[in-house]
Amino acid sequence: MIIFFVDQNLKNLPISEILDIEKLNNVDKSIEVANGLPNECYTNANYLDHEREKIFFNKWTVVGVGSSIPNVGDAKPYNLLGIPLILIRDKDMKIRVFHNVCSHRGFKLLDKACNFKNVIRCPYHSWSYDFKGNLVATPHIGGLNNHQSEKFDKTKSNLKEVRTKIWMDIIFVNINSNEISFNDYIKPLEERWSNLINKEDQKLIVHSNDYGYFSLEVKCNWKFAIENYCESYHLPTIHPELNKVSNINDHYHIQGLPNRFAGQGSKNYEQLIRGNKKFNSFSNWKKNKLKNSEYIALFPNVMIGLHVDHFYVFWLEPLSMNKTKEHMQMYYVGNESANGEYLKELRKENSRFWKDVMIEDISAIEGMQDGRSSPVYNGGNFSPVMDQPTHQFHKWVANSLME
Ligand code: FES
Ligand SMILES: [Fe+2]
Missing domain, CATH: 2.102.10.10 (Rieske [2Fe-2S] iron-sulphur domain)
Incomplete structure (x- = not known):
């Protein structure tokens, strides 16, 4: 069991006494000169009080x-x-x-x-x-x-x-009841996805009961998982096998308004087919987009993956400053694909595939946590070409903290 001690005196400590505001201002600059979020955002327990309020309670979480x-x-x-x-x-x-x-x-x-x-x-x-x-x-x-x-x-x-609000089976809450309506919040993403999964097809997703869930505990701040998910830059180094089938060059950036989501898409998704077995597809998915798959972090704490034949929700439970539980939930199109005996082995293989990918990412995100103990690190730099979605997330966090 995890017990949180919230010191009410610290709650009111202004963020300017926890970190240098100038460092937050440096995040929302053009990508060539911006720094990432400062170390305190990953290591300082007093900072977490601000994040609870400004990010987890003020936003749709x-x-x-x-x-x-x-x-x-x-x-x-x-x-x-x-x-x-x-x-x-x-x-x-x-x-x-x-x-x-x-x-x-x-x-x-x-x-x-x-x-x-x-x-x-x-x-x-x-x-x-x-x-x-x-x-x-x-x-x-x-x-x-x-x-x-x-x-x-x-x-x-x-x-x-x-x-x-429930959307695509995901439970969103807004503790402080102050965020824009959920429909407005999700509209930019639904519009983006209208060629892939329309509202009618959204209703077809069914959670798999056998290979539909796994969780991982990671020794790092929740933000590193989001940052890592936003980019495909690390594919050749962290996911060499995945990179063979879905190469870094097959990917494109996704940036949905400054205040909502970021991620990447692939133009080379291959459906899992074994003999004549394969999962059902979404029926309104545009035929010229069958090989598109999209991986989007919806800020603050959920990463979703959309493919023509399956959908996943990879959501984060922040446990403390440097501990996070990752929950993976997998969905298919209709109950036959999600739970039918005939496709059980295929589901097992698909789940194993994603679990391996997520496990590979652990070394990356825990490595970033370890590096953040260094006093000389200033939040670092971004590749002006490869890190745009990651930068977008950093800007969103920095601006949310200063709201
Ligand atoms: S605390 Fe008395 S009934 Fe719940
Ligand atoms: Fe990864």
Whole structure:
């Protein structure tokens, strides 16, 4: 179990006392002269308080996927940098996210994944909430066997719900309820992808139950995973095998508005085919784009991979300044490809392929963490040609911190 200690005094420490603001200003310059984010953004525990607030609470942040709570009443706890949350599927199959705290004496309601039958019952004094968060039972509140009290207005003690949106099975939350609407937030990406996966096809994705999930724990700050994902520059060195089939030259940069996403695409995706076995394809994918695949980091903490025959969500759970849990969720087109016995071996191979790639990346992202202990490193430089999407992410972080 991870316990976060948040020192309330440090919370108010201005960022200018943690790092030199000039260093942040140096990030949002033209790429030829810009520096990357300063070391403090990867090594200073006080800095994390700013990042929690300005990035993880102010923005649309990923906390899981819907298919991990498939049935009515399925619930999971999630710790978002110290804030306890509950993810639950209500009786209308809608996914809701609540603050994981009882409105009575503040007991943490849920400690491990479970299926609630009718209500979320607090283990302390059994106050109970329905799946929409309404407080529906307050046993003995008025004394033994008296479950009501005229002096207590139940309606004021419902669970506190978090602003939530599900998109492509990904659960996004905006803790501070201050970000633009999710539809506006995702629009630039949906427009970009309208030739690949339109809204109709988005509904076809099905999570695989057998080879549809793996996780990795890495000893580095979450941002390194995003930075690394934004570029194909490291393909020949970190992924020599992948580079043989999808060469660095087959890739192009993706930069979606200054404030949303960045990544890379490939023009040489080869579908996995064994004999006459292959996965279903998205039906509205433009025929002249069958070999396109796109790898996009949607800021702050999710990386998605879209191919004509599968989709993945690689999302990050920041555990501390230098520890991150990576969650990989894999989807196919329709249930037959996602869960049918016939294609099981193919799914296994596909999952293994991506796991190998993600494992190869660990040396890169942990290596960057180690290097950040050096006092002479100033955030470094960017290749004006190869590092544009990475620079975009750095600018987004720097500007978000100064908002
Ligand atoms: S703290 Fe939850 S019922 Fe008392
Ligand atoms: Fe990589």
